[in-house]
Amino acid sequence: MGRLFLVVLKLLLTLVVLGAALWGAGFLLFRLTGASAIIGAAGFGFAALAGLIGIWTGDARLPLGFAAVFAGLLTWWSGFKPSHERDWIPELARLPQIAREGDALTVTNLRHFRWRTEDDYDQRWETRGYDLSAITGADIFLTYWSGEAIAHLMVSFTFSDSVPLVVSIEVRREKGEEWSALAGFFRSYEMAYVAADERDIVVLRTHARREDARLFRLTASAQQARDLLIAYIADINQLAIEPRWYNTLTTNCTTVVFHLVNSVSPGWAFSLPLDPRVLASGYLPGYLQSIGAIRQDIPLTELVRRARIGEHARTLSPDDPLFSAKIREDVPAGRPK
Numbered sequence: 001m002g003r004l005f006l007v008v009l010k011l012l013l014t015l016v017v018l019g020a021a022l023w024g025a026g027f028l029l030f031r032l033t034g035a036s037a038i039i040g041a042a043g044f045g046f047a048a049l050a051g052l053i054g055i056w057t058g059d060a061r062l063p064l065g066f067a068a069v070f071a072g073l074l075t076w077w078s079g080f081k082p083s084h085e086r087d088w089i090p091e092l093a094r095l096p097q098i099a100r101e102g103d104a105l106t107v108t109n110l111r112h113f114r115w116r117t118e119d120d121y122d123q124r125w126e127t128r129g130y131d132l133s134a135i136t137g138a139d140i141f142l143t144y145w146s147g148e149a150i151a152h153l154m155v156s157f158t159f160s161d162s163v164p165l166v167v168s169i170e171v172r173r174e175k176g177e178e179w180s181a182l183a184g185f186f187r188s189y190e191m192a193y194v195a196a197d198e199r200d201i202v203v204l205r206t207h208a209r210r211e212d213a214r215l216f217r218l219t220a221s222a223q224q225a226r227d228l229l230i231a232y233i234a235d236i237n238q239l240a241i242e243p244r245w246y247n248t249l250t251t252n253c254t255t256v257v258f259h260l261v262n263s264v265s266p267g268w269a270f271s272l273p274l275d276p277r278v279l280a281s282g283y284l285p286g287y288l289q290s291i292g293a294i295r296q297d298i299p300l301t302e303l304v305r306r307a308r309i310g311e312h313a314r315t316l317s318p319d320d321p322l323f324s325a326k327i328r329e330d331v332p333a334g335r336p337k
Contacts, residue, residue, distance in 0.1 A: 005281050007271065010055050010056060012154045013055050013316060014055060014056075017051050017052055017063070017066065018048070018052075020048065020066075020070050021044065021048030021184075023050070024041075024044045024070060024073050025041040025044050025045055025050050026041075026165070026182065026185065026186060027048070027073065027077060027186045028040040028041040028044055028073075028307045029041045029280055030180070030183045030184060030186045030188055031080075031187075031188075036087060036202065037207065038255060040067055044069065044073070045079070047065070047066050047069045048066055049216045049304030050065065051063040051065070051067070052061045054066075056075060058186070077175075077186075077187065080187045081243075082187075082190045082191075082243035082244055082245050083190065083243055084190075084243045086174050087174050087175050088172060088173070088174055088175070088176070089173050089175055089177075090107055090123055091111065091113060091123075091194075091204075092172045092173065092194070093190050094109040094111075095109060095192060095193060095239065095240045096110060096111075096193055096194070096195035096236055096240070097109065097236065097237055097240045098195070098213070098233045098236055098237060100230075100233060101130075102132075103131055103132040103133040103326065104129065104130075104131065104132075105129065105130040105131070105132060105233070106127065106128075106160075107129075107165065107195050108125065109125050109127075109132065109195070110125065110126045110127065110128050110165075110195050110196060111124070111125060111126075111194055111195065111196040111197070111201070112124045112125075112126050112196065112197040112200045113198075113200045113202050113204070114198065114318060114319075115200070115203050115204050115207060115208045115254070115318065116208070117208050118204070118208045118209055123206075124212060125173045125320070128162075129166075130159060130162060130165055131159065131161060131162075132226055132229070132230075132271070133159045134159045134160045135157060135159055135160075135164070135222050135225050135226050135229065136222055136225070137157075137158050137217070137218060137221070137222060137225050137334055138155055138156065138157050138158065138161050138218050138220050138224075138225040138229075138277065139155075139156045139158065139164070139204060139216065139217050139218060139222055139328075139334075140153060140155055140156070140203075140212060140213060140216050140218060140288075141154040141156060141166070141214070141215055142212075142213075142214045142281070142282070142284060142307075143205040143209075143211040143212065143213045144211060144214070144238075144282060145209065145211045145212070146213040147282070148282045148283070149282045149283065150236075150279050150280065150281060150282050151214075151281045151282040151284070152168075152205075152253055152281075153169075153226060153253045153257060153284065154166050154167065154168040154201060155167050155168075155228070155232075155252050155257060156198060157225055157228075157229050158225075163197060163198065163199075163321075163324050164197075164198050164324050165195060165229075166194075166195070166196050166197070166198055166202070167193060167194070167195055167196075167232055167236070168193070168194045168196065168201055168253065169191060169192070169193060169194075169252065169253040169256050169257065170191070170192045170193070170194050170253070171189045171192070171246050172190040172191060172192035173189060177189075180292045181248050181249070184246055184247060184248030184252075185247065185249065186195050187245050189192075189245070189246045190243055190244065190245060190246060191239065191243075191244045191246040191251055191256075193235075193236045193239055194238075195236070198323060198324045198327075199318050199319070199320075199323050199324075200318075202323075202327070203280070203313070203318040203323075204315065206313040206314055207313070207314055207318065208284050210212065210310070210311055211310065211316075212308065213308070213309050213310045213313065214285075214304065214307035214308050214309065214310075215307050215327065215328065215331050216285060216288065216294050216303065216307050216331075217294070217303070217328075217332060217333055217334035218288075218293055218294060218334050219292060219294060219295065219334045219335055220293070220334065222251070228260065228261060231260040231261075232252075232260060235256075235260060238258060253281070254281040254284065264326055283307075283316060285300060285303065286300055287302060289303070294334070295332055295334070295335075295336070297336055300330055303332065306330055306331055306332060307331060309327045309328075309331065312326075312327060312329075312330075313327050
């Protein structure tokens with residue numbers, strides 16, 4: 001029995017060392033530059049290998065040595081702090097803030113760029129007012145650019161007396177910085193909120209980037225949409241004060257939204273169980289339908305077909321004041337009529 005316990009313990013320690021080795025090598029590869037990144041990652045890998053040899057040969061000095069090296073790496077990692085003070089790309093240069101007095105909302109740094117191409121645009125930052133009592137519901141946009149598994153999620157709040165307000169969680173990149181999903185695991189990017197007009201943020205993806213954009217009307221009531229927007233407001237304002245790291249797995253455009261929804265979901269008609277489709281966001285519509293967040297009386301394939309707004313959106317002018325209404329013309333309403 002004692003021998004079996006020892007073998008199981010060694011196997012568990014092996015998994016721990018392998019996980020630490022994978023994370024540490026990745027961190028060094030993305031945080032160092034040039035040859036030093038490769039040398040650092042390789043050196044850390046050799047330290048992990050020595051630790052594994054020590055686990056199985058009984059030489060405790062080797063795994064303890066690796067543990068010391070890993071602790072040093074964690075100390076260095078913890079020293080990286082997010083910041084609002086960097087040379088940001090123009091479309092993410094400003095963070096929104098939302099002031100509330102009763103039902104009156106004032107959104108500052110609302111983005112309403114005029115996009116011709118991804119690199120050719122007019123910058124416009126606005127201050128707009130919204131009436132919480134006029135909120136009618138919420139919709140989601142999913143935009144796909146590389147297969148069906150991964151999509152970018154944006155939430156759009158609709159009002160009876162104004163155009164929708166879209167909120168998007170973005171990777172806040174610096175000028176000259178490229179996006180890498182792997183780098184997003186290692187404190188490489190800050191997180192940003194964007195509050196925008198649909199004629200900016202949807203047009204960027206449909207017209208300038210020519211992504212496959214899909215629009216789904218949520219079954220949320222006006223009160224549920226209001227509760228969610230209020231939760232957004234608190235987090236938007238908190239981020240404007242305190243910078244936060246973006247993380248590809250835990251703090252991204254989908255998981256943050258579901259955290260906010262979960263904070264108000266006790267009053268909702270559906271629960272939020274953990275589901276892999278929350279992470280593989282391209283498959284999110286199937287999950288949303290299973291919990292009743294989008295229409296269940298229409299087959300999912302038909303909902304997805306009618307949700308594809310990209311081609312239709314590209315026939316519309318970004319300056320059309322009825323842009324938001326027109327892209328919704330053939331999209332099923334959130335609730336059966």
